[in-house]
Amino acid sequence: MVAEELDDEAIDRTPQTSEKNKLIESYKADFSWEVPANSISDSQNSSSSLRNITLSVNRGELVAIVGKVGAGKSSLLSAFLGEMEKICGNVSVRGQIAYVPQQAWIQNMSLRDNICFGQPYNKILFNKIIEACVLRPDLEM
Template identity: 40%
Template sequence: MRIAVCGTIGSSKSSLLSCMMGEVPKTSGVLKLCGTKACVAQSPWIQSGMIAEDISFGKEMDRERYEMILDACYLKKDLEVLSFGDQTVIGEWGINLSGGQKQRIQIARALYQNTDIYLFDDPFSAVDAHIGTHLFKRCLLGLLGSKTLIHVTHQVEFLPAVDLILVIKIEANLVLVKLMR
């Protein structure tokens, strides 16, 4: 199932995902997530080291899956212009990447983990519209087509492709959630 989470700035959309990851305590109710999960934060995080290691993140290299993910995340052209391709060192001791490149590497890392549940916190805000559309189609609708996806977004053009829309609104210091199909 694909679920979109929408709402105004400051309406606790990111906090909802943080709660699902166990990073923010819930004050009441029940939260049950069954299966493995991966989260793609709004602000990209990368580890220092080679790009290939950052994406595989400790998992054994499956070259076919890896290449498919590079293509889906629009990274192949970026890697072609780097002197050492995916063996290029990034981060503290390596080269600097743009925010969009970091975000696409972070998305590739999440996809490579092959988890049951994916939590995406508006990751396309760091990329241009063309790349965002490519990522949405190839990653969220393609590679994650059979996975559970909870996607915080402000991009209404993606909403027709989801199964359920949660609209979060703050009113009188209460968080109100409305379900839409």
């Protein structure tokens, strides 16, 4: 409630009807979850969460953002939504962006019931899911 308002001008937003084919463009942009201590920020000394982001997404492209937990996938999306402070660089978004974040949840039931989700138990499929979710080390503990 006491946080500073985000700068609406940090990201150049133009309608999708513009002639440009690039829907999202970022050039050497740094983003941070925190407002820099001084108004003239030195990118090299800032506590940037994302650094030197150069990205271009053309109309009609399908883009996947993949990486390990904590690599910055959600932060990158938040940056393009204008939810992070832009420290330096240029960012343009043409058209509208919709973002539905992943929300982890679990039913108040057994692990098996959460995986089967009302379907009959299938040991082979169950074990494939345990392996795919990398749950084996947790279950062994």
